[in-house]
Amino acid sequence: MTYQTFPGEGPGHSDSISKLKALGFPGRMDGLSYLDIGCNEGFFCFEAKKRGAAVSVGVDTYAPYIDNARERGQRYNLDVDFRVGDIFDVEGQFDYILVASVLHYIKEPILFFRKVFSLLNPNGTLLLEVGVTDNDRDLTRVFRDDTDYVYPSLKFLAKNWLRDFDVNLFGESVPQVGDPVNRKVFHCHKIQSVYLAPPSASALSAISQVEGQRIDADQYFLPAVPRSLARVPEQQKEIFKAGDKFDGDVVLAFKSIAHDRSIVNYVVDVLNEAVRFQGGSKHTFVEGRIVPFISEQLSARLKPSEGFRVFRMATCDAEGSIQIGQTGAIDVQNTADVRADIEKFGAQAWAERYLLQNRTPNRALFERITKQKAYWLGPIDVPVADLIPMSGPGRKYHEDQAEWDRRADQIAKAVNSPDDIPPSIAFVRDEEDGSRKLVLADGAHRHEAFSRRGFKTMPVLLWFDNEALYMSYQARIAA
Numbered sequence: 001m002t003y004q005t006f007p008g009e010g011p012g013h014s015d016s017i018s019k020l021k022a023l024g025f026p027g028r029m030d031g032l033s034y035l036d037i038g039c040n041e042g043f044f045c046f047e048a049k050k051r052g053a054a055v056s057v058g059v060d061t062y063a064p065y066i067d068n069a070r071e072r073g074q075r076y077n078l079d080v081d082f083r084v085g086d087i088f089d090v091e092g093q094f095d096y097i098l099v100a101s102v103l104h105y106i107k108e109p110i111l112f113f114r115k116v117f118s119l120l121n122p123n124g125t126l127l128l129e130v131g132v133t134d135n136d137r138d139l140t141r142v143f144r145d146d147t148d149y150v151y152p153s154l155k156f157l158a159k160n161w162l163r164d165f166d167v168n169l170f171g172e173s174v175p176q177v178g179d180p181v182n183r184k185v186f187h188c189h190k191i192q193s194v195y196l197a198p199p200s201a202s203a204l205s206a207i208s209q210v211e212g213q214r215i216d217a218d219q220y221f222l223p224a225v226p227r228s229l230a231r232v233p234e235q236q237k238e239i240f241k242a243g244d245k246f247d248g249d250v251v252l253a254f255k256s257i258a259h260d261r262s263i264v265n266y267v268v269d270v271l272n273e274a275v276r277f278q279g280g281s282k283h284t285f286v287e288g289r290i291v292p293f294i295s296e297q298l299s300a301r302l303k304p305s306e307g308f309r310v311f312r313m314a315t316c317d318a319e320g321s322i323q324i325g326q327t328g329a330i331d332v333q334n335t336a337d338v339r340a341d342i343e344k345f346g347a348q349a350w351a352e353r354y355l356l357q358n359r360t361p362n363r364a365l366f367e368r369i370t371k372q373k374a375y376w377l378g379p380i381d382v383p384v385a386d387l388i389p390m391s392g393p394g395r396k397y398h399e400d401q402a403e404w405d406r407r408a409d410q411i412a413k414a415v416n417s418p419d420d421i422p423p424s425i426a427f428v429r430d431e432e433d434g435s436r437k438l439v440l441a442d443g444a445h446r447h448e449a450f451s452r453r454g455f456k457t458m459p460v461l462l463w464f465d466n467e468a469l470y471m472s473y474q475a476r477i478a479a
């Protein structure tokens with residue numbers, strides 16, 4: 001009996017036709033590329049081809065399956081590229097990658113998913129069907145057919161093996177006789193965060209704590225090794241000339257050519273290509289004296305629909321000095337950038353990312369906002385005096401007091417206006433006297449810095465775990 005079930009051939013072990021639906025296999029794949037890891041006799045590769053895929057590649061380590069698959073391909077007159085091998089034998093980029101009922105055979109899942117990440121187009125989809133446990137253990141060993149198989153818990157799968165992906169549970173898969181754990185289907189997309197950062201000491205020290213790919217933007221324009229000028233584009237020649245004129249000072253060089261649209265387009269093209277060429281890890285840092293007009297245009301090029309999430313960290317002004325916040329990685333986003341992110345990804349997504357990727361991650365609040373449904377309002381400007389911080393002078397310190405004070409001082413020096421840094425996060429608390437106060441769950445240093453600077457208001461994102469309260473504040477703010 002075959003493993004897969006082919007129409008008109010009687011049942012195989014797996015009900016492949018029902019599995020098509022359970023996988024959420026796309027109705028059409030016109031012109032797209034499809035890769036099937038552990039393709040067996042090719043059932044899904046043929047389906048991809050029938051749905052219009054321009055390229056359909058199937059790999060399986062077991063040669064007799066591939067022989068049968070090729071023979072079927074000829075019989076059905078469907079052009080599928082079948083290969084004996086595993087994922088590490090494949091190169092290229094694919095719009096869809098299917099990994100169905102295969103993961104329990106994979107001995108090095110971390111390397112496996114890194115490879116999947118590199119093979120998936122930025123806007124591609126990984127269709128993953130896998131047995132997951134619902135117990136508290138990260139991994140569970142199951143002895144079956146004289147072999148040990150290891151199954152992950154849902155949480156472990158998402159947070160560890162699939163950490164580079166945005167993971168969406170699509171649904172239950174088709175159960176099969178002898179399944180030791182339930183199979184589920186996930187649709188996963190690549191997340192590639194791109195941080196545009198000038199080489200400020202604070203930005204660099206913050207990003208050095210995050211694993212990722214670094215792109216030296218300056219070197220793309222003023223390379224260390226001279227090239228033949230005859231072979232470089234006109235715009236690059238202009239950049240060289242400007243670089244020479246300003247003794248290699250990239251900011252002044254760019255400032256002097258900023259009026260030339262063709263040069264700006266060229267710079268943005270080169271950086272856009274660099275990200276697509278050299279990026280490829282979850283976090284990509286483009287470092288260099290990226291002046292704001294380049295940063296803006298580059299952000300527009302790296303589209304969310306392609307899986308890019310761009311964070312413009314502190315940008316240089318035309319004179320090369322850092323314009324906004326010097327306090328750490330994402331906390332150098334300003335309120336306007338945060339508003340734009342919230343519009344694109346939603347407040348929940350922004351808050352989750354901010355709380356974890358901040359230089360001093362606020363895991364406690366992250367746990368709270370992800371455990372139950374959270375409702376968000378804002379950012380809105382709230383009087384500094386109306387906010388209750390949870391640490392700082394007269395309160396508890398969650399870190400060394402001198403360090404706490406130093407950070408507050410650093411922020412106070414770095415901000416020029418309340419909107420220079422990201423909003424704080426606050427929630428509503430009912431006091432014993434019947435009044436209601438806004439409590440800062442994140443942003444005590446900022447609050448202290450604002451008080452020291454004499455700012456009257458501060459931008460705050462409000463979160464609620466209670467729909468009624470959220471509605472009443474929404475009405476209040478609207479009024």
Ligand SMILES: C[S@@+](CC[C@H](N)C(=O)[O-])C[C@H]1O[C@@H](n2cnc3c(N)ncnc32)[C@H](O)[C@@H]1O
Binds near residue numbers: 039099
């Ligand atoms: C249970 S079958 C699933 C087949 C198919 N994906 C489906 O869902 O109908 C597992 C397949 O994975 C193949 N396989 C096992 N380890 C593999 C590996 N490391 N790389 C590629 N294929 C593998 C097996 O030969 C077998 O054909």
